[in-house]
Amino acid sequence: MRVPRPLLAALILLTAAALVWVVLDLRSVGSGPRETTPPGPAASAPALAPVAWEGGPAYYARFPATAAAGWTDPSFFPVGVWYESVITQDDVDKDRAAGINTYVELTETSDMALIRKNGMFAITGEPIAGYGPETVAWLITDEADMWAGPGDDGWTGNFPGQGALCVPDDPHKERCGYTVMKTLKDRLPKNDGRPHYANFGKGVMIWQNDRQAGRFVNDYTDLVSLDVYWYTSYYACLDAQNSLKFRADQCARAANYGLLIDRQRKLDALDGKRQPIYAFVEVGQPAPEDRQAIGPAQLKGAVMSSLIHGARGVVYFNHSFGGRCQSQHVLRDACGAATRPAVAEVNGQIRQLAPVLNTQSLQYDFGKGVDTMLKRHDGAYYLFAMPGVDGGPGPHTFTLPPGVPAGQVEALFENRRIPVTGGAFTDSFAEESAYHIYKITP
Template sequence: MANAAGWSNPNFFPIGVWYESVLTQQDIDLDRGAGLNTYVMLTSNSDLSLVRRNGMFAMVDQDVPGNGAETVAWLLNDEVDMWAGSGSGTWTGNYPGEGEICVSGRLDCGHDVLRRLSAKLPTGDGRMRYANYGKGVMFWEPDSEASRFVNGYTSLLSNDIYWYTDPNVCLSSSEGPSVGVTPATCRRAANYGLTMDRMREVDALDGKRQPIWAFVEVGHPFSEASAPTINANQIAGAVMNSLIHEARGIIYFNHNFGGPCVTQHVLRDRCGAAVRPTVTELNKRIAGLAPVLNTQSYAWQFNRNLDTMLKEYAGSYYVFAMPGRTGGTGLQRLTLPTGMTGARAEVLFENRTVPISGGTIQDNFAAEHSYHIYKITRAG
């Protein structure tokens, strides 16, 4: 279904928003204006025909009358690894806030939840099956249990760790510190790439690969007073680092549960005024780079302090670079692979070039969220 909808076109890159409502043409216009093309979960009163008529796409959690080509995937559920836990217990049918989750009284029935939810959805229709996971797969569970979640039910997945705004992830010994992230290095764009690496690592345990999407917050998703709010440059850094770590789609978490401006529509209303222009420009860049992003990356270490990605497309090399998890700010040298020659590299979206000298590029990375994309055109 996704292929038939054009998702196999190398010029397409999925950019989604989590749990929105689509009720009017204005809703669609605002979202398309921000560069979105996919709704990952929709409210039950949303109009799928409106999504379809506007060439947008949806991933929904139930087979509702009126769905069609816009519905490219079935969504199983969100963070089952956290709210139902791992293990082979029996699900009561309750969701969080409705009573006991598992018959045993312990959180040990996540796999029963996913099996039963999956069984309710149509089969053989060509649609992908998608689930989002959380801290269970990322931090708490051994690889064997994490793999059961990641590799047992889906053909597309994601994980939502909000490194910039989660009040606990930097401090809880069972979370960030458990994977080597210290409080001093927690609020960094590079940790969104760490989430991607963990998901790709677990996904590979069965010898098969699924597309893994990145989840990035665009506001204040926690209600605690101690929770920070992500800013526009941090959003851009988190998204770009996720792409460098091979994200095959982006999902924006569009809800503010705390802070000075509570909303379910950050990218539509006044609460997102400070971030919407940057997100819009970022999405425009991603869409323009889609043919590059959809190619296979080369393995090469340009600088151990930087997170980097090397692509080749239409006669040019593309080098994506930004600071890594523990360093990489300030003036940095990128050592190019042998044979990648040229006098200068164009720095995309910055209206400048940098010289190539002795097989290296030198450039400044002003902040942990700074990124540069270099285009080097092959000679001849």
């Protein structure tokens, strides 16, 4: 789910030649709709072509469950939390206060009536007792690309840690992931109007070629996401250095979360159909071997990079198994003291800008060093911008597209206006994770 920059012209230049190839490859194909939909108002912008997409909120009209839940409303943008337990009203209150509206997987003891009563939604891996219209989609499984690998071999039915996985058993080359996906999808309720969702990981992002990864992304799901925790994951950075030729200092960057969306958009394009692609961002220190927890500014930057590159929803990994503060409910307890305010802040921005985010983006190149997304809504243009993988802190001059009147540029949520001279304006980014959202009006 990527960028409102031109799909072919906004290729990023990196210092390492191999990484250049990867990034160019990721950006070589943009996303487009899973069904053909008429272009929205943004597509009529003079001389600006639309970025291909899945259709925005109209996509959810294809599924009775999401349509009935109101997901076709342009003011709604999915913001989820991974694998929570909902038992009390206090649980829901804390999650809603953080800006969460969807539970992506739940414990089997969760109170579905309570979720329903509070107008929240759920995506679960099986029907939970008491489920109803709050359950808007089914989760097939998590990270089968990693633990089962690409292939059609037999599956034992085991999950990681339960014993042999694939048949024949080769612990050094698992290759039954496609069988896993098909088997688990077939176990879910059929023809009940709910879309199917899956999350993937480093297999799709790093280890597998397009043909292998493309089958995971395109053959089973109607909604998809991919998690690589760039700011915190020790092994993800090692894999990126070995396979993607990242330098050590290129790993822990907000812009890399956008690369995850690029990768999925490219793969999602291969079958000529489109689906919403969701971002996955950590809120703590996910694994015991991780060296650090994500910081508040980093978290917000990771979310914004994902949105700029075309994410159509956000899911937060709410577990922290490393460091001094470990929790499976980071956003509810003391372990989230540092990141919870950042989550609430960026989610508040998403909620306020949902009608803008739910429009089709426009192609335009604002130059090297920045990642950007340009949209048009209610007569105004909105420019989302932050440093790209080839950029960093410092000033940048934005030259606006011809035909875009710019009498005023307002930096939203910052209480400041920026002067426009000759169709251009200059602003600065304090750090690699910093972002600005500009409202441009005549």
